[in-house]
Every structure is written in structure tokens, then in C-alpha cells.
Amino acid sequence: MVKITILEAINKALNYEMNRDSSVVVLGEDVGKEGGVFRATEGLQQKYGAERVVDTPLAEAGIVGSAIGMAINGLKPVCEIQFFGFIYPAINQIINHASRMRTRSRGLYTCPLVIRTPYGIGIKALEHHSESTEAYFIHTPGLKVVIPSTAADAYGLLLSAIRDPDPVLFLEPTKLYRAFKEEVPIDEGDKKALDKKESDKSGNITKTVKAGEYTVPIGKARIVQEGMDCTLISWGAMVKECEKAAELLAKEEIFPEIIDLRTVSPMDKEAILASVKKTGRAVIVQEAPRTLGLSSEISSIITENSMADLQAPVIRVTSFDIIPPLPKAEHYYAPDPYRIYRGVKKVLSY
Amino acid sequence: MLYEQFNPLREQQLQVMDKDGRVIRKDLMPKLSNDDLKKIYYYMVLGRAADQKAMNLQRQGRIGTFAPVYGQEAQVASAYALQQGDWVVPAFREHALALVRGMPLKNFYLYYMGHETGSVVPKDARILPVSVPVGSHPLHAVGIAWASKIRKEKNVAITYFGDGATSEGEFHEAMNFAGVLKVPVIFYCQNNQWAISVPRKIQTASRTIAQKAVAYGMPGIQIDGNDIFAVYAATKEAVDRARRGEGPYFIEAVTYRFGPHTTADDPTKYRDEKEVEFWKQRCPVMRLKKYMTNLGIWDDSQEKKLLEAVDKEIETAVADAEKTPIATVDEIFDNTFAQLTPQLAEQKAYLKKVMEEKKTRTQK
Numbered sequence: 136m137v138k139i140t141i142l143e144a145i146n147k148a149l150n151y152e153m154n155r156d157s158s159v160v161v162l163g164e165d166v167g168k169e170g171g172v173f174r175a176t177e178g179l180q181q182k183y184g185a186e187r188v189v190d191t192p193l194a195e196a197g198i199v200g201s202a203i204g205m206a207i208n209g210l211k212p213v214c215e216i217q218f219f220g221f222i223y224p225a226i227n228q229i230i231n232h233a234s235r236m237r238t239r240s241r242g243l244y245t246c247p248l249v250i251r252t253p254y255g256i257g258i259k260a261l262e263h264h265s266e267s268t269e270a271y272f273i274h275t276p277g278l279k280v281v282i283p284s285t286a287a288d289a290y291g292l293l294l295s296a297i298r299d300p301d302p303v304l305f306l307e308p309t310k311l312y313r314a315f316k317e318e319v320p321i322d323e324g325d326k327k328a329l330d331k332k333e334s335d336k337s338g339n340i341t342k343t344v345k346a347g348e349y350t351v352p353i354g355k356a357r358i359v360q361e362g363m364d365c366t367l368i369s370w371g372a373m374v375k376e377c378e379k380a381a382e383l384l385a386k387e388e389i390f391p392e393i394i395d396l397r398t399v400s401p402m403d404k405e406a407i408l409a410s411v412k413k414t415g416r417a418v419i420v421q422e423a424p425r426t427l428g429l430s431s432e433i434s435s436i437i438t439e440n441s442m443a444d445l446q447a448p449v450i451r452v453t454s455f456d457i458i459p460p461l462p463k464a465e466h467y468y469a470p471d472p473y474r475i476y477r478g479v480k481k482v483l484s485y
Numbered sequence: 486m487l488y489e490q491f492n493p494l495r496e497q498q499l500q501v502m503d504k505d506g507r508v509i510r511k512d513l514m515p516k517l518s519n520d521d522l523k524k525i526y527y528y529m530v531l532g533r534a535a536d537q538k539a540m541n542l543q544r545q546g547r548i549g550t551f552a553p554v555y556g557q558e559a560q561v562a563s564a565y566a567l568q569q570g571d572w573v574v575p576a577f578r579e580h581a582l583a584l585v586r587g588m589p590l591k592n593f594y595l596y597y598m599g600h601e602t603g604s605v606v607p608k609d610a611r612i613l614p615v616s617v618p619v620g621s622h623p624l625h626a627v628g629i630a631w632a633s634k635i636r637k638e639k640n641v642a643i644t645y646f647g648d649g650a651t652s653e654g655e656f657h658e659a660m661n662f663a664g665v666l667k668v669p670v671i672f673y674c675q676n677n678q679w680a681i682s683v684p685r686k687i688q689t690a691s692r693t694i695a696q697k698a699v700a701y702g703m704p705g706i707q708i709d710g711n712d713i714f715a716v717y718a719a720t721k722e723a724v725d726r727a728r729r730g731e732g733p734y735f736i737e738a739v740t741y742r743f744g745p746h747t748t749a750d751d752p753t754k755y756r757d758e759k760e761v762e763f764w765k766q767r768c769p770v771m772r773l774k775k776y777m778t779n780l781g782i783w784d785d786s787q788e789k790k791l792l793e794a795v796d797k798e799i800e801t802a803v804a805d806a807e808k809t810p811i812a813t814v815d816e817i818f819d820n821t822f823a824q825l826t827p828q829l830a831e832q833k834a835y836l837k838k839v840m841e842e843k844k845t846r847t848q849k
């Protein structure tokens with residue numbers, strides 16, 4: 136067990152997997168010498184060399200497009216896009232090729248690649264650094280989308296994403312990067328073991344592997360806290376806001392069940408429906424703009440499947456259909472504990 | 486034509502004034518009056534001091550992340566070669582030249598403090614807002630220039646971007662459109678030799694960036710981007726040529742970023758201090774000052790007066806910016822479309838209600 140930030144978890148997961156599997160390569164802007172603008176890839180180039188940890192020219196279509204070729208030809212590229220708002224030049228490559236190669240070739244060619252990127256609002260940054268437009272990508276058949284909100288999930292899901300046979304978009308809530316240290320069930324001694332690289336061929340390898348081996352399956356939600364009164368469904372940085380809202384609600388003896396989806400595509404429908412069956416009420420909390428966000432999809436899944444269980448309409452607490460304001464007015468934008476609290480009170484009023 | 490004398494394929498570079506402020510090519514000296522020089526110098530000094538102030542404010546948490554112009558102030562001379570109706574399409578490291586276009590200094594602070602209103606400049610400034618997505622905006626300059634052509638106006642457009650931007654696909658689309666459509670656009674690449682931690686040599690295998698122009702069928706020239714005479718002369722040639730209807734022009738201005746990429750960056754992680762020192766010997770502000778001093782039109786007392794005036798200007802701008810109230814709920818919704826949609830009206834009403842409720846809760 137180690138206590139680390141999400142950022143450290145990502146770094147360790149990359150390190151672990153690069154050490155274990157020589158086909159894993161990391162590419163992106165400033166990921167090598169600098170170790171990434173957030174330091175997610177810190178130390179990797181020194182350890183694995185400039186051929187496996189590549190500072191690319193400044194071109195997102197170039198990064199993702201060439202990663203597709205690498206993936207087809209036997210590598211497992213992990214691309215870093217510096218901020219989610221800069222992924223758009225690559226969207227043609229993602230939607231028209233990465234997610235379709237398997238279908239197009241009936242499985243002859245596949246794209247086991249990962250695209251990691253800092254995601255979401257809350258760091259008082261410049262324009263385009265606060266994007267939560269996951270819906271564009273969830274809407275893309277053939278692409279998986281993962282959004283961890285804890286260090287353990289970041290670690291475990293990143294390993295699963297790299298090992299997944301299909302392309303995975305891995306969105307990392309920027310606001311949570313260094314927000315807290317959390318336990319990750321990997322061995323304390325792993326750091327030393329991993330530092331040994333692949334040269335350790337004297338039978339120690341099994342031990343090395345074990346030290347950092349911890350995966351979380353893609354497509355499975357996490358129950359953050361159990362409760363009976365209402366189901367709060369969320370993902371990314373909003374999960375923490377739900378937890379804060381739960382504290383407000385607890386003062387009034389209201390106990391919501393909180394679900395962190397962790398993977399937003401494919402979604403864990405079963406977990407959602409099982410919880411709604413228990414509570415009879417659902418509030419979905421989404422950082423993205425309101426219209427056609429994932430919350431709309433979840434809402435229809437619940438109403439299509441759980442009409443008999445529902446005691447109130449399903450409610451969405453979301454950001455607005457506006458461009459995320461610059462820092463001074465940022466606080467207006469995303470759901471906060473009070474707005475979530477208010478949503479829960481509303482479903483309880485039926 | 487300068488571009489015919491300095492061939493980027495042969496790695497020739499236009500330089501009029503050497504690093505010590507001595508004119509080495511009198512024949513190429515552009516026509517600038519002493520007053521012009523003093524004005525250019527004023528904007529360069531203002532740009533640098535405004536930047537320095539912003540750095541300090543950033544450390545105190547009074548302003549957000551921004552990209553300092555420090556070291557690249559000769560950009561001012563390129564804007565100086567434009568005319569009133571011309572258009573400027575910047576990236577995010579052009580606030581010194583924006584001042585030449587008539588952007589109030591206060592706007593610079595407003596924007597980086599996190600107010601959208603920082604992008605609202607006087608109409609006749611004709612400078613677009615900061616564009617953060619690297620390499621995406623040169624196409625807008627092409628479109629603006631194209632419209633000028635279609636509307637038979639004589640205005641040209643100039644776009645600024647970095648060495649890193651030349652790797653983006655959209656940059657190449659802009660170059661290609663400009664060449665094919667022969668529009669009055671000037672591409673001004675501020676090659677400061679770094680894109681965050683990535684050095685110029687990793688950005689492109691071309692020996693110069695200017696030589697890329699050749700492939701797109703337009704003149705390309707590499708200039709000493711810290712020499713205001715080279716900057717002015719090349720831009721003037723490009724602008725005049727475009728205005729005559731002879732099409733686009735590409736300028737690679739070799740310069741250097743003295744400071745961090747942004748206030749969030751630590752350049753000691755990836756570059757050698759010796760390199761910074763080398764370039765500080767070629768500081769554009771210092772060079773112009775030396776030139777003016779040698780010419781006998783500038784002295785210490787003028788310098789002192791200028792610095793005082795600039796400081797005052799900055800203090801006023803910062804104070805004004807800090808007094809600016811944050812955007813209202815109406816403001817953040819009402820600027821989405823020309824007309825508020827029913828959905829947005831509903832969302833706005835909800836947010837207002839929530840804000841009211843929160844107020845009464847904290848009062849309790």
C-alpha cells in the first residue's frame with residue numbers, strides 16, 4: 136500500500152507497464168525531457184530512453200495519427216495530449232480511424248492505444264484548459280472512455296487501458312491531480328523493484344511484477360458510499376462534489392448512495408439500475424454542459440428500465456450550455472455541493 | 486526586394502543592426518524618423534515593464550497564468566509597419582505589439598486576471614483576441630485577407646505564431662490557401678527557438694522555417710527578430726507587396742524567450758542558462774537603446790523619465806483592472822448567441838435562483 140496523488144499514480148502506472156512490456160511507448164508534447172507539463176511522465180525518458188518516451192513536434196493529429204500506425208504495427212502507444220481542449224486537431228484521427236480500424240478490417244487491424252489527457256474545470260486556467268466535452272467521444276462507437284477520480288482507480292484503470300485491445304481515451308481530472316494523497320494497493324517496495332528495469336532476469340521478475348500489479352476493470356462503476364435515500368451518479372471531479380453534498384445532506388439525516396462511474400463508455404448500467412432499485416430516486420451530476428451530456432443518456436437508461444422503481448423524476452445537475460467562463464466567473468459554471476444538495480432535496484420532495 | 490537578397494534555402498538572414506546597436510547594412514536601413522524610433526522604444530519598454538509587473542502579480546496570486554513577451558519585444562516594430570485598417574491575428578505572446586494597435590494596457594491585465602472583457606478592444610484596433618490553440622488562427626488571417634480581396638479593400642492581415650505552431654496541420658493549410666488564393670496575408674513566425682520544453686530542432690527537420698514558404702509558392706525570409714530595423718523593413722516590404730495585390734509573404738523572425746514559457750513553467754528543467762545569457766547579449770530593447778544613444782537622440786535622463794511614465798501607466802492600468810467587477814450571470818449567458826435561446830433563458834433563471842438561495846443561506 137502506498138499513499139500517493141492521482142498524478143503520482145499515473146506516473147507509477149506508466150513506469151510499471153513500460154517496465155513490464157517493452158512494446159509500450161509514450162509520445163506527446165513535452166513528455167520527455169520535461170516529463171510533461173504536469174509531470175505525469177517525469178523520469179520515464181531517463182529510464183526508458185528517447186525512443187520509447189518521445190517529445191513529438193507540436194501536432195495532435197500527428198501524435199494520434201502516428202500512434203494508430205504504431206498500434207497497427209505491434210506497439211502499444213500511450214499518447215499524451217497536453218490538455219483536453221487541444222485534442223480537437225486529432226479528432227479526425229480518433230473518430231475516423233482509431234475507433235474504426237477494427238470494424239473496417241474485421242479485426243485484421245486493431246488500435247490498442249491510449250490517449251491520456253488532463254480534463255475538466257477547476258484550476259482557474261486560460262481558455263480551453265477547462266474542457267469536459269467527453270460526450271463527443273462517448274458518442275463515438277469503437278472508442279472507450281475512462282475517467283478516474285481516485286489515485287487507486289487512476290493506477291488500476293491506466294494499466295487496464297494500456298492492456299485493452301481497443302483504443303481508450305483516458306481523461307484525468309486536472310482539479311484532482313494533486314488534490315490529495317490516497318491509498319493505492321501496490322507494494323511500498325515497488326519503487327525500488329521497478330527501478331531495476333528489465334535487466335532483472337535472475338528470477339526476480341515475478342516479484343517485480345507483483346509489486347505494482349493492480350488493475351481495475353474497464354466498465355465497472357465504484358460505489359463511493361452506500362445510502363438508501365437517493366442515488367447520486369457522477370464521474371471525474373464531480374464525484375468529490377457529490378461527497379461534499381452528502382455531508383450537507385447528512386446533517387438533515389439524508390443519506391445518498393454515490394456512484395462513481397469511472398468508465399463512462401462502456402457504462403456500468405447494472406450498477407446504476409441496482410442502486411436505483413434500492414433508492415427509487417436518482418440525481419446525475421455532470422460537469423459538462425447540459426445538453427446531450429452523458430447525464431441525458433443515464434437518465435433515459437433509468438427511465439427506460441426502472442420506471443417501476445422510481446418515486447421521482449430523474450434529475451440532472453449539470454453545467455450550463457455556455458462556454459466555460461474565464462477564472463473570474465468560473466465559479467458560476469459547474470455543479471457545486473449546494474446545487475447537488477438542492478437536486479437531491481428536489482427528488483426527495485416527490 | 487529583401488526576400489530576393491536573403492534566401493532562406495541558403496540560410497541567409499536579414500540583419501540591419503548588429504548586436505551592439507551598430508548599423509551594418511546602411512543600404513537596407515528603413516525610413517524611420519527619430520520620433521518613430523522613440524515610439525517603438527516606448528512600446529517595447531512598456532511591453533517589458535507590463536510583463537514584469539504581471540509576473541509579480543502572478544506570484545502574489547493577483548493574476549493568472551500568462552505567457553511573457555520578455556525578449557521578443559521587437560515584435561512592436563512589425564506592428565508599427567501596419568496601417569490603420571490592417572488586421573492583426575495574434576497567438577498569445579503578442580501583448581507588446583497589441584499595445585501598438587491600440588489595445589488599452591488595462592485589457593492585458595483584465596484578460597489574464599480572468600475577465601472576458603480583456604478581449605474587447607476598440608473597434609479600430611483591428612486585433613483579434615488571444616488564440617490559445619496553437620497553430621489554429623493563421624487560417625483566420627487568411628480568411629480576413631481573402632475577404633479584403635473580395636471586397637476590394639486595400640487592407641492586409643498579419644498573423645503571429647511561434648516555431649511550434651508550424652508543426653500543426655492547420656498552419657500548413659493556411660499557408661497553402663494563402664498561396665493558392667494569393668491573398669494579402671503576412672505570416673510572421675516568432676521563432677523563439679522553444680515550444681515549451683521542445684527545441685526548434687525537434688520541431689522541424691527544415692534548416693530554416695522560412696524555407697517552408699518556398700513550397701507554398703510565396704516569398705520567405707529569415708530575419709534577425711531582435712533587430713527592430715530588420716523587423717520593420719521585412720514587415721514593411723511584406724505589407725506593401727500584399728497591398729499591391731502581389732500575395733502572401735512569410736517572415737521567420739529569429740528571437741528568444743528570455744523567461745519561462747508561462748508563469749507555470751520552469752525553463753531551468755530543459756534549457757541551459759548559457760543559452761539564455763547568449764541571447765540576453767542580443768536583447769532587442771538594449772540594442773535599440775544603444776542605437777539611439779549612439780545617434781545622440783537618447784540619454785539617461787530621457788530613459789529615467791520614460792521608465793517613470795511607464796510605471797505610472799502600469800500602476801493605473803492594474804488599479805483599473807483590479808477594480809473591475811466580475812462578470813454577472815447575465816453576462817456569461819447573454820454572450821453565447823446574438824439572442825438568448827429559450828434553453829439558456831431557463832438555465833440562467835435557475836442559476837440566478839440558486840445564487841439568491843446561497844446568499845440567504847450564508848446570511849443565516
Ligand SMILES: Cc1ncc(C[n+]2csc(CCOP(=O)(O)OP(=O)(O)O)c2C)c(N)n1
Nearest residue numbers: 221578617618619647648649650679680681
Ligand atoms: C493545439 C495546442 N496544443 C498544445 C497547446 C499547449 N501549448 C501552449 S503553448 C505551446 C508551445 C507553443 O510553442 P510556439 O508555437 O513555439 O510558441 P511560443 O510559446 O514559443 O511563443 C503548447 C504546446 C496549445 N495551446 N494548443
Ligand SMILES: [Mg+2]
Nearest residue numbers: 647648679680
Ligand atoms: Mg516558440
